Amino acid sequence: MGRGDKRSRKGKIWRGTSGKSRPARKTNKRI
Secondary structure: OHHHHOOHHHHHHHHHHOOOOOHHHHHHHHO
16 A cells, blocks of 8 residues: 555546455556
């Protein structure tokens, strides 16, 4: 979550779309 601070705008959208499956795809997109 803290890593999404820089991309808070996109992070909120991604989290809202798939809040259940956020670990795998979220981490890959941010990294």
